[in-house]
Amino acid sequence: MTEVMTRSAARRASKKTQHVRSVGDWATLIILIAAALLVLFPLLVLTVNAFKTSADYNAAGPLSLPKHFTMEGVISFWTTTRFPLKFMNSFVISLVVAVAAVVLSVLNSFALGIGRVKGNTWIVLAIMLANMMPQEALLYPLYSTFKQIGLYNSQLAIIIIFTVIQSAYGTYLLSSVYGTFPQAILEAAAIDGASRWQILRKVVLPISWPTISVLFVFFFVWTWNEYMIPMAFLMSDDVQTIPLALATLQGQRTMDATTLASASLLSIIPTIIFFIIFQRKLSQGITAGAVK
Structure with a gap:
């Protein structure tokens, strides 16, 4: 009972x-x-x-529903700014920077976190301090350098600059992750005869892939939204990006509120689509980082 x-x-x-x-x-x-x-x-x-x-x-006002649906604002911004060209410029620059910065981050972090380069702590500290430097302080040195080597007003200059900037952040983040990588796994791979390149490609990368995916998404979006340095380096209309096109129209005061809303919507739609495509990888990376 x-x-x-x-x-x-x-x-x-x-x-x-x-x-x-x-x-x-x-x-x-x-x-x-x-x-x-x-x-x-x-x-x-x-x-x-x-x-x-x-x-x-x-x-x-802005909070009311439209009584008359129109595409005039979208069409105006599309044709006035040559949106397809600006879109391709932004996409190519952001994609190349994201890929190159991720590759550099992985190689640098593998050397600093796993390779145990002499003085790696001081190197990581220097990279962290460099990340804290405002972009305004870099404008004149970068302008002078790229002007002298003939890369001013070219997309290659923007790609080089942001690849270095983004990879510095990626190196700082990944090197701390690779510094805690289980040594037993690395020693077992070395005993089996794996080279450093094989350890990186077959052991380290598969485990850290979620974190790398998060970096790739962030690098792409950050580069897409950059305005100040591209504004100082991209003078020709043929090489400008979408944020510059939006700022140019605002400066000319040729847009009303609805056209400005259309332009802003078109400028952020690609990043939203990019986030949706890589949403699963982003969630996996954040979850992996939280568990770790």
């Missing part, structure tokens, strides 16, 4: 616990939905105003 009563009490306690967890789960879900709506609200307002006429905007 006592055993039956104990089991019954245990079942009631289990059901109560499950009920509490269920309520907590629902509360968490509601909070996350509210936070997501709060974050997405500016994007929703931007999208609504991008397809609104100037008359609707002036009559009802």
Whole structure:
């Protein structure tokens, strides 16, 4: 009898616990939905105003729904700024920088974190201090250097500059991760006759791939959104990026609010699509970092 009563009490306690967890789960879900709506609200307002006429905007303001759907703002920005060309410029620069910066970060971090280069701590400290330097301090030295070597007003200059800047951050991050890499795995691979290159390619890379994927996504988006250094280096319309095209139209004061909304929407859509494509890799990388 006592055993039956104990089991019954245990079942009631289990059901109560499950009920509490269920309520907590629902509360968490509601909070996350509210936070997501709060974050997405500016994007929703931007999208609504991008397809609104100037008359609707002036009559009802930015928070009203459009009474007349129009693509005039999108078409105006598309044709005025030669958007396909600017898109390709931004895409090529961001992709090349992301790939090159990830490769450099991995090679540098492997040498500093696993290769145990002499004075690696001081090297990582110097890289960290370099990451803290504002870009404004780099403008004149970079301008003088690339002007002298004939790479001013070229996309190659932007690619070189941001590859170095992004790889410095990637090296600082990955070197601390590789510094805690299990030595037993590396020693076992070396005993089996694996070379340094084989250890990097077959042992280190597969384990650290989620973190590398996160760096790749961040490097791409950061480079895509860069404005100050491209503004100082890319003078010709044929080599400019999307942020520069948007700033140029703003400076000319040729856009109303709806056209500006259309231009802003077109400029951020590629990064949103990029995030959606690599969302799983990004989540895996963040989860791997949290578990580690």
